[in-house]
Amino acid sequence: MSPLPENESTPQTGGPQSSADHTEPGLVPTDAQHQAPVAGHARRGMFGVHDHGDTTGFGGLRLPAYFPPRAERPYGGWFDDFVDELLAAMGERNIPADAIQQITVDRGEITFYLDREHLVAVCQMLRDDPALRFELCSSVSAVDYGVDVPNRLHTVYHLTSMTYRRRIRLEVAVDVTDAHIPSVVGVYPTADWQERENWDMFGIVYDGHPALTRILMPDDWDGHPQRKDYPLGGIPVEYKGAEIPPPDQRRAYS
Amino acid sequence: MTTENEIQHADSRDTTEGRVYTVTGGDWDEVMAEASKDERIVMNLGPQHPSTHGVLRLVLELEGESVTQARSVIGYLHTGIEKNCEYRNWTQGVTFVTRMDYLAPLFNEAGFCMGVEKLLGIEVPRRAQVIRVLLMELNRVGSHLVALATGGMELGALTGMTNGFREREEVLHLLEYLTGLRMNHAFIRPGGLAQDLPTTTTPRSARS
Numbered sequence: 001m002s003p004l005p006e007n008e009s010t011p012q013t014g015g016p017q018s019s020a021d022h023t024e025p026g027l028v029p030t031d032a033q034h035q036a037p038v039a040g041h042a043r044r045g046m047f048g049v050h051d052h053g054d055t056t057g058f059g060g061l062r063l064p065a066y067f068p069p070r071a072e073r074p075y076g077g078w079f080d081d082f083v084d085e086l087l088a089a090m091g092e093r094n095i096p097a098d099a100i101q102q103i104t105v106d107r108g109e110i111t112f113y114l115d116r117e118h119l120v121a122v123c124q125m126l127r128d129d130p131a132l133r134f135e136l137c138s139s140v141s142a143v144d145y146g147v148d149v150p151n152r153l154h155t156v157y158h159l160t161s162m163t164y165r166r167r168i169r170l171e172v173a174v175d176v177t178d179a180h181i182p183s184v185v186g187v188y189p190t191a192d193w194q195e196r197e198n199w200d201m202f203g204i205v206y207d208g209h210p211a212l213t214r215i216l217m218p219d220d221w222d223g224h225p226q227r228k229d230y231p232l233g234g235i236p237v238e239y240k241g242a243e244i245p246p247p248d249q250r251r252a253y254s
Numbered sequence: 255m256t257t258e259n260e261i262q263h264a265d266s267r268d269t270t271e272g273r274v275y276t277v278t279g280g281d282w283d284e285v286m287a288e289a290s291k292d293e294r295i296v297m298n299l300g301p302q303h304p305s306t307h308g309v310l311r312l313v314l315e316l317e318g319e320s321v322t323q324a325r326s327v328i329g330y331l332h333t334g335i336e337k338n339c340e341y342r343n344w345t346q347g348v349t350f351v352t353r354m355d356y357l358a359p360l361f362n363e364a365g366f367c368m369g370v371e372k373l374l375g376i377e378v379p380r381r382a383q384v385i386r387v388l389l390m391e392l393n394r395v396g397s398h399l400v401a402l403a404t405g406g407m408e409l410g411a412l413t414g415m416t417n418g419f420r421e422r423e424e425v426l427h428l429l430e431y432l433t434g435l436r437m438n439h440a441f442i443r444p445g446g447l448a449q450d451l452p453t454t455t456t457p458r459s460a461r462s
Contacts (some may be wrong), residue, residue, distance in 0.1 A: 048345070058343075107373075107375075108373055202338075215328060215329060216328065216329035216332040217329065217332075218329075225334065225337055226336055226337055228340070230337075232337060232338070232340065232341055
């Protein structure tokens, strides 16, 4: 593991961005972070229980809307030098500096929120530039931040530099009505199946992917299961002629 | 008698000894191309094939005996753990991740719990950390014994297989004694462990 920046070695709990208990106004973000490219939404309770008596014991839980804070220099550790190198390389390749919408440093890990238009160019540069050398794309995953959240679908790229023993995270947020992200398979061939999985699970279309088909679910499946508005156990199961309804539609005994 | 029309692919040259034909390649490839088109088969391999344990299906395109394309179909082991955990708390998540790999349950538990602890900013007590490492080491020994055993099995060394699984059984007995279960322990929890080790741990481990 990369050495942690010194100020990140002991994570602090209960800060303004944590999910710990906050007073009432904490549920509504008031500062400029509201315009951040990434957002969650405030929640009460747990497990989506709203309309009847709380049997979960989590009814009093109040989670503030999640906004990753914009990091300020110095970022700490190797992050400052690295960001300088990154911006210099972007200048060389005529990638506009605002392709990076936000930089967040959290728990000793650095995340770059990127514009989708420049994603492939930035990946190519991260792979090829001698000062960066992120040879390995360890993971491409996705997140759905939930209904009514702007730019709710995110794709997260974890890049590893074997040469410099560094790890960074790239994140691209798109809206559910226009869930298109350019494919990075041309730069990182290992992203092939992982982009297929994200298409399968989240319905994100990777433009330029060689064969974007479902990978885990059957080919004729409807919907994308890991979207937050996709129900748990959403299909009835037939067994020996009888139909067993999905868990959320079964008879209640309370 | 041969005529000009029948030898289309042969160049000819008139010499003092008579006409000499030069038969060259080219037409044979065309013949084979025609023939192999007729032998094109799309074949399904698995997901029940013995060497794939029912988790991989291959759709093969064959021309004669040559595989010209292969497409792998996965997803038979997909269990939707992420979706299930949307409606569960983090302690319950351990129950799922311990089932992700039957050879490395404790490693999956430890990885999951360390992720949760990093998110929460929790530092685990030193004793719990040490016990985690000890349990993972036992798990690792058991996993490697299975690797050796099945490696022997693939080579036809059946005694190697039974010896490997016999020794793994000792590891499983020990893990059962320490965590309560041979598999699916759910023993490592966010923040530490489900419970402390039994007080008689050391003599028993030494005996095993």
